[in-house]
Amino acid sequence: MTEPTIAAAQICFHCGNDCPSDYYIIEDKNFCCQGCKSVYQILSTNKLCSYYSYNDHPGATRARIDKRFDYLSAPAIISELIDYTDQDVTIVTFYIPHIHCSSCLWLLEQMNKINPAVHYCRVDFLKKQLNIRFEHQKLSLQQLVELLYDIGYEPLISLQDVIKKQNSVDKDNLVQKIAVAGFCFGNVMLLSFPEYFGISVYEQTYRYFFGWLNILFSIPVVFYSGGGYFVSAWQNLRNRVLNIDFPLALGISVLFARTVFEIISHTGAGFADTLCGLVFFLLVGKFVQKKNYHHISFERDYRSFFPVAVQIIEKTEEKPIPLFQLHTGHRMVIRHNEIIPADAILLKGDALIDFSFVTGESVPISKTLGEIIYAGGRQTGEAIELEVIKPVSQSYLTQLWNNEAFTLQQHNRMQTFNERVSKYFTIVLLVIAFGTLLFWLHADYKRGFAAFTAVLIVACPCALALSTPFTMSAALSIFDRNSFYIKNTEVVEHMANIDTIVMDKTGTITTGDSNSVEIEAMLTDSQKQLVYSACINSIHPLCRMICQFMGNMARLTAINYKEIPGMGIRTSINGHHLVIGSTQLVLGQREDTAHTTKVHLMIDNLYLGYFSFAHHYRAGMEKITSLRSSYDLFLLSGDQDHERYELVRFFKEKGSMHFNQSPQDKLDFIISKQADGNKVMMIGDGLNDSGALKQSDLGVAITDNVNNFSPGCDAILDGKSFSKLPAFLQFSKDTVRIIHFSFLISLVYNLVGLSFAVTGKLSPLTAAILMPVSTVTIISFTSIATHLMAKRRKLI
Amino acid sequence: MSIIYFLIGCSILLALIFLAAFFWAHKSGQNDDLYTPSMRILLDEEDDVPSEK
Numbered sequence: 004m005t006e007p008t009i010a011a012a013q014i015c016f017h018c019g020n021d022c023p024s025d026y027y028i029i030e031d032k033n034f035c036c037q038g039c040k041s042v043y044q045i046l047s048t049n050k051l052c053s054y055y056s057y058n059d060h061p062g063a064t065r066a067r068i069d070k071r072f073d074y075l076s077a078p079a080i081i082s083e084l085i086d087y088t089d090q091d092v093t094i095v096t097f098y099i100p101h102i103h104c105s106s107c108l109w110l111l112e113q114m115n116k117i118n119p120a121v122h123y124c125r126v127d128f129l130k131k132q133l134n135i136r137f138e139h140q141k142l143s144l145q146q147l148v149e150l151l152y153d154i155g156y157e158p159l160i161s162l163q164d165v166i167k168k169q170n171s172v173d174k175d176n177l178v179q180k181i182a183v184a185g186f187c188f189g190n191v192m193l194l195s196f197p198e199y200f201g202i203s204v205y206e207q208t209y210r211y212f213f214g215w216l217n218i219l220f221s222i223p224v225v226f227y228s229g230g231g232y233f234v235s236a237w238q239n240l241r242n243r244v245l246n247i248d249f250p251l252a253l254g255i256s257v258l259f260a261r262t263v264f265e266i267i268s269h270t271g272a273g274f275a276d277t278l279c280g281l282v283f284f285l286l287v288g289k290f291v292q293k294k295n296y297h298h299i300s301f302e303r304d305y306r307s308f309f310p311v312a313v314q315i316i317e318k319t320e321e322k323p324i325p326l327f328q329l330h331t332g333h334r335m336v337i338r339h340n341e342i343i344p345a346d347a348i349l350l351k352g353d354a355l356i357d358f359s360f361v362t363g364e365s366v367p368i369s370k371t372l373g374e375i376i377y378a379g380g381r382q383t384g385e386a387i388e389l390e391v392i393k394p395v396s397q398s399y400l401t402q403l404w405n406n407e408a409f410t411l412q413q414h415n416r417m418q419t420f421n422e423r424v425s426k427y428f429t430i431v432l433l434v435i436a437f438g439t440l441l442f443w444l445h446a447d448y449k450r451g452f453a454a455f456t457a458v459l460i461v462a463c464p465c466a467l468a469l470s471t472p473f474t475m476s477a478a479l480s481i482f483d484r485n486s487f488y489i490k491n492t493e494v495v496e497h498m499a500n501i502d503t504i505v506m507d508k509t510g511t512i513t514t515g516d517s518n519s520v521e522i523e524a525m526l527t528d529s530q531k532q533l534v535y536s537a538c539i540n541s542i543h544p545l546c547r548m549i550c551q552f553m554g555n556m557a558r559l560t561a562i563n564y565k566e567i568p569g570m571g572i573r574t575s576i577n578g579h580h581l582v583i584g585s586t587q588l589v590l591g592q593r594e595d596t597a598h599t600t601k602v603h604l605m606i607d608n609l610y611l612g613y614f615s616f617a618h619h620y621r622a623g624m625e626k627i628t629s630l631r632s633s634y635d636l637f638l639l640s641g642d643q644d645h646e647r648y649e650l651v652r653f654f655k656e657k658g659s660m661h662f663n664q665s666p667q668d669k670l671d672f673i674i675s676k677q678a679d680g681n682k683v684m685m686i687g688d689g690l691n692d693s694g695a696l697k698q699s700d701l702g703v704a705i706t707d708n709v710n711n712f713s714p715g716c717d718a719i720l721d722g723k724s725f726s727k728l729p730a731f732l733q734f735s736k737d738t739v740r741i742i743h744f745s746f747l748i749s750l751v752y753n754l755v756g757l758s759f760a761v762t763g764k765l766s767p768l769t770a771a772i773l774m775p776v777s778t779v780t781i782i783s784f785t786s787i788a789t790h791l792m793a794k795r796r797k798l799i
Numbered sequence: 800m801s802i803i804y805f806l807i808g809c810s811i812l813l814a815l816i817f818l819a820a821f822f823w824a825h826k827s828g829q830n831d832d833l834y835t836p837s838m839r840i841l842l843d844e845e846d847d848v849p850s851e852k
């Protein structure tokens with residue numbers, strides 16, 4: 004079928020992509036583009052070719068070879084980016100999205116072989132960060148970034164990096180606190196054993212010695228490790244809130260006071276090991292609750308994908324300025340693949356803007372001179388000149404962030420179970436404790452105080468405080484395994500309370516993969532090959548989709564290839580003349596308002612038909628509609644309503660679909676639902692949903708690549724797991740049920756302990772056994788139950 | 800039996816040294832990145848060997 008002249012599909016040695024017909028060969032290795040070839044040349048001249056031996060095709064494709072890092076020479080920007088500098092060396096940390104394999108790691112840590120001015124390189128693989136120390140007199144920051152770019156690792160430098168660094172807060176030394184508590188717990192336990200097994204009368208001196216050591220070990224546990232509980236309890240009391248930290252702080256202080264008193268007055272052995280164990284387990288619970296996703300950010304906004312600087316023209320001279328200095332009236336130059344950072348009027352050039360960041364719609368839109376272009380679009384094609392009409396922070400897109408949903412701290416968040424319960428728990432605990440005290444007081448005041456303190460010790464809600472963190476962290480790792488990344492443990496509880504689900508359309512329930520391409524033409528195999536060979540030359544998304552749809556084919560050489568932006572392509576292949584593109588280009592007439600996007604096809608002046616691109620709904624959309632029985636479902640779309648009839652099968656109720664919604668409309672819709680007392684979950688993907696995501700009780704961003712940009716939210720859902728959403732919702736309810744049940748278990752332990760305590764006869768040994776046993780029961784119950792529930796919901 | 804005072808003192812001192820070592824390690828950033836070293840160990844140190852060949 005195929006002629007022998009056609010080269011078999013060649014794979015680029017550097018990036019692994021298919022090579023075009025005019026590929027590059029050096030040292031009998033194939034390269035798909037100039038960029039890939041130049042990376043290889045740099046590496047081979049520096050004897051770094053082991054890069055290619057650790058992994059096959061480790062590089063990123065390098066179709067784009069224009070550099071634009073001029074802005075990195077501006078001192079204002081440099082000082083924002085670097086971590087540290089002195090006379091000789093500068094230290095800087097970059098985020099490099101392409102880091103993905105051991106080759107990356109190896110090459111980036113060999114940078115000083117390429118340029119000796121680099122002293123030290125360290126990669127943090129999970130965070131995809133590179134820490135570099137270099138001599139800035141021999142190598143400027145701009146040169147360094149260009150060097151990284153030359154070897155195929157372009158750092159992502161964005162405004163939010165700069166801001167994030169300023170906001171970075173110190174950690175609360177949790178690990179150190181656990182280390183101290185664990186250290187003291189171990190020692191105190193050993194020193195308490197003799198007491199529990201009995202010390203004979205002539206060994207009394209040892210008893211006092213052990214006692215004093217126990218006090219000594221308890222001091223750092225109470226004041227260093229447990230200090231946070233006192234601070235938190237005090238702050239909450241001042242805000243008139245009774246949360247779980249109050250009974251915990253009370254328990255810790257009573258334990259400590261009674262231990263010190265008993266040892267000094269030689270009346271007993273004290274509860275030092277219960278105390279240390281309590282603080283240790285509590286801190287471990289706190290540690291478990293904190294889940295870090297290094298590669299995911301939940302706090303992103305427009306700044307994280309806007310450039311740091313922009314080129315402007317001032318007195319016929321082009322110069323870079325930092326974005327925050329850009330204001331109305333500036334004339335800026337936007338090149339291929341750059342993002343327009345502010346609302347502006349097009350002055351010069353052909354604008355073909357890709358608004359996929361904003362709307363999720365990946366087909367570029369062409370704009371004519373004098374038209375207003377909103378911020379957030381990405382120019383594809385030649386350089387354009389625009390005049391800024393609104394500052395960055397007040398443009399159509401970014402003004403959403405000035406809405407009060409972003410500026411106000413949210414107080415309307417739902418209370419967690421723990422918060423609700425601990426209030427009553429504390430009150431009941433105090434009533435029992437004082438009741439016991441009063442009961443014994445007139446008969447035997449010593450016994451009264453013993454009973455009073457024992458109640459506070461035994462009822463210290465250790466197990467209760469642990470049940471939530473351990474259940475939630477188990478649940479989080481289940482979600483994690485199913486590619487559903489949740490910001491923190493509280494979010495799971497919010498999810499269980501949701502009763503209304505609002506969805507965005509484009510990018511959320513629709514995807515743009517090859518399945519949605521339909522061909523309305525009869526093509527022979529050789530004609531297919533012609534079309535494929537023509538389309539492979541274009542980077543236009545529709546051409547990409549056509550190529551994907553056709554599958555891998557051998558490629559023919561195209562001559563006189565011409566791409567008309569916004570229209571289509573003309574080319575000649577093997578003497579056949581091809582025209583592929585819009586109605587206007589191919590048939591010479593204006594396109595009728597069709598329900599689907601069409602790409603028409605003409606070979607040798609013979610019209611053959613068209614490809615149609617219908618929106619394709621995510622797999623599992625049918626399952627989502629089954630949620631209708633227990634949840635209110637709504638659809639908000641920024642698009643026209645030409646898909647209304649297709650969507651009726653998913654959203655049957657009248658008034659559940661809303662079209663032509665602006666970002667502000669979406670936000671207002673959420674507010675109106677919340678005003679009716681609904682708990683709203685918003686599922687969206689683009690920046691245009693970010694207002695609604697933020698306002699909702701649970702904002703879920705859906706994305707097909709977790710490392711890609713996603714707007715700020717409470718949870719990030721991988722598109723592949725979309726169909727599991729009903730299971731996730733069920734599972735979150737199960738999780739809350741597990742927490743309720745483990746609360747009951749911990750209550751039973753408390754009651755058993757209390758029955759000893761109220762009589763005033765709580766021995767240190769009982770307390771020392773009861774506390775760890777209840778802790779272990781809770782931890783194992785929650786992990787096992789969560790696991791079983793996940794199995795039942797088919798999540799593992 | 801008074802040797803026990805000495806022994807307990809020794810054991811606590813030893814434990815304190817380990818605690819201090821942990822603090823030092825944590826502070827110097829050894830626990831910041833627990834994943835990358837496991838990959839780094841698989842890469843060879845070649846030190847210009849190819850150039851001599």
